Amino acid sequence: MTVPTATPPTASARDRLIDTAIALFNRHGFHATGVDRIVAVAKVAKKTLYAHFPSKEDLILAALSRKRAAFADKFLPVVLAGSEDPRQRLLSLFELAKSWFADPDFYGCIFINAAVEYSEPAHPINACAREFKTLLRNFARDQAAAGGAADPDALADQIALLFEGATTVAQVSGRPDAATTAKDIAARLIDQAFRRQQTNGADTAILSSCE
Amino acid sequence: MTVPTATPPTASARDRLIDTAIALFNRHGFHATGVDRIVAVAKVAKKTLYAHFPSKEDLILAALSRKRAAFADKFLPVVLAGSEDPRQRLLSLFELAKSWFADPDFYGCIFINAAVEYSEPAHPINACAREFKTLLRNFARDQAAAGGAADPDALADQIALLFEGATTVAQVSGRPDAATTAKDIAARLIDQAFRRQQTNGADTAILSSCE
DNA sequence: TTGACCGGAAACCGATCGGTCTCCATTATT
DNA sequence: AATAATGGAGACCGATCGGTTTCCGGTCAA
Structure with missing residues (x-):
């Protein structure tokens, strides 16, 4: 049998x-x-x-x-392996978003879309989408802390907001260049947040790290 | 008859x-x-x-x-009447967003939601949502130009992206405080964009205008 | 070769979808 | 008081929804 x-x-x-x-x-x-x-x-x-x-x-x-597993097990490790520098790691998020938005099969973030269609916070699907968003934010916070930001949580909130904004603009307004707009803002915020910790260091590092 | x-x-x-x-x-x-x-x-x-x-x-x-008519005929005039200063006008967008997000009946921006559910660019509903988003962006560009920004379009893109990001974070992650995060970033970007035009002026104005 | 089992095709279920139609009570005009 | 137009309640239409069931051909071990 x-x-x-x-x-x-x-x-x-x-x-x-x-x-x-x-x-x-x-x-x-x-x-x-x-x-x-x-x-x-x-x-x-x-x-x-x-x-x-x-x-x-x-x-x-x-x-x-x-999708969440692919993000945590494939996407984030690639970002981590790409550079040792927290600043570069955070900026590469937006660099990768640029090619994501340009994909003809880009129809927005599936988690945002899920939260839109199932908007009751108590709904399992909404909870799943909300939970995913903490993944990205926690990654940003870890990198912010590693970079020596005075307030890693504040910087993580800013990075996450910029990422969501770029995604939404790219989707709704059909503007893939939103990734670049967000990246520029992120670069300024990261520099400001990291500079405070290294006031004794050389300011030239900030300029040389601009790609 | x-x-x-x-x-x-x-x-x-x-x-x-x-x-x-x-x-x-x-x-x-x-x-x-x-x-x-x-x-x-x-x-x-x-x-x-x-x-x-x-x-x-x-x-x-x-x-x-x-909804679009209410925004153009009621919302924007209120913002315009609230202050003469382009900087304050732009920041008041995020101030108003704060109370919007805190409303228990807040379920996100109906135009974003419409674009999510009708994602084909050729669909009339998607086109309507996309068209609305240009209203906010054009308003931001006009204020950016009035404030003397070197590149009003660039600043408008930034403001619009921050607004979309705050809306999405507030909706998906249930964080109404995203409005404040976006406002803080917007204040910095506006200051930087406006400063360039008044390098001969007093720098103290930048500090005193922070609320 | 036989028989147990698996998955695919598709009929079938009640409910609901967007949309149309009939009937009737109310109302205003003449 | 008689008539015509209106809008409300709700039956009705074919299609599709999420979900269940039946049936049948193929596969494998005994």
């Missing part, structure tokens, strides 16, 4: 469902994307979808969870 | 429909708000709705149009 597998059927169908769902949710939104369309594009039987996910809401949460 | 009125039936039903639609769209979103719910809350017959608006999409456009 076969051992009853704890994980449902095959895993590739599940992966295909999540990937398809992410793409469709990004482009058309959550309410506007029906499960019929998802299974049709993913070439998966409806029964299989409900074998993996109890409901559409669980599929949405799984899609957001995968 | 009665004169055939150019405007359909009574106007109060139309007003109630638009006001109800704005409230429901703001709280629950566009796709999630059905016309049945709108007519039920507005206490209007479905037939009356379709006597005033050819389709739900037209009702959405009418709602957005009313």
Whole structure:
């Protein structure tokens, strides 16, 4: 007799469902994307979808969870490996955002979009989106602290606000150059926040670090 | 014989429909708000709705149009009447945003939300949202020019980005204090942009104008 | 070869979607 | 008092929603 597998059927169908769902949710939104369309594009039987996910809401949460994992396990490590300098690390966020916004398949941040469509704070999807935003902010705070900012939390709030602003402007107004606008502002704020800690140091470092 | 009125039936039903639609769209979103719910809350017959608006999409456009009119005809004049100083006028945007975000009925900017749910640039609703965003930016540019900024367009882009960022952070992360964060950044950027034009003037003015 | 099991295709469910239509009470005009 | 126009309540339409179920072909072990 076969051992009853704890994980449902095959895993590739599940992966295909999540990937398809992410793409469709990004482009058309959550309410506007029906499960019929998802299974049709993913070439998966409806029964299989409900074998993996109890409901559409669980599929949405799984899609957001995968996006969050990709951000934490792939995106942030790349940023960390790119430079040792906290200032450069923070600025590279906006540099990467520039190419993100320019992608023809850019339809905004899926977490912002999720929070817009599920705006009740108590809703699991809204909570998931809100929780994700703390990831970026915590990263900014860590880098701000590493750079010696007097108030790392304040700088993190500023960086996060600039990032959200750039994303929203790029999406709503169709202006990918918002990434550059935000980066310029961020550079000034970082310099001001870091300068205070190194008043004894050379001011030339601030100029030379401008790319 | 009665004169055939150019405007359909009574106007109060139309007003109630638009006001109800704005409230429901703001709280629950566009796709999630059905016309049945709108007519039920507005206490209007479905037939009356379709006597005033050819389709739900037209009702959405009418709602957005009313919001835009309120912004241009009520909100901006108040800002203009509040002060003669371009700097204060720009900062008052964020001051007003603070109380906006603190409103328990705050569910984000309805134009951002509309652009999120109707993300195709060619869609009339998306175009309407995108067009609105130029109103705020043009206002900022006019004030930047009046204040003597070297590059009014650049400052306007910065102000607009900060405003969008504050709105998004307040909505997604539930942090009304984002208005203050954005205002502080805006104050610095305005000071820097305006200072260049008055290098011969007293630097004390920069300090004294900080509130 | 047989039989248990799996997943895909698709019918099916009640509910709701946007939109149309019928009926009737109210109202204003003649 | 009779008539015509209005707007409200709500039935009704086909389509689609999220979700369940049936059926059937293929796959694997016994």
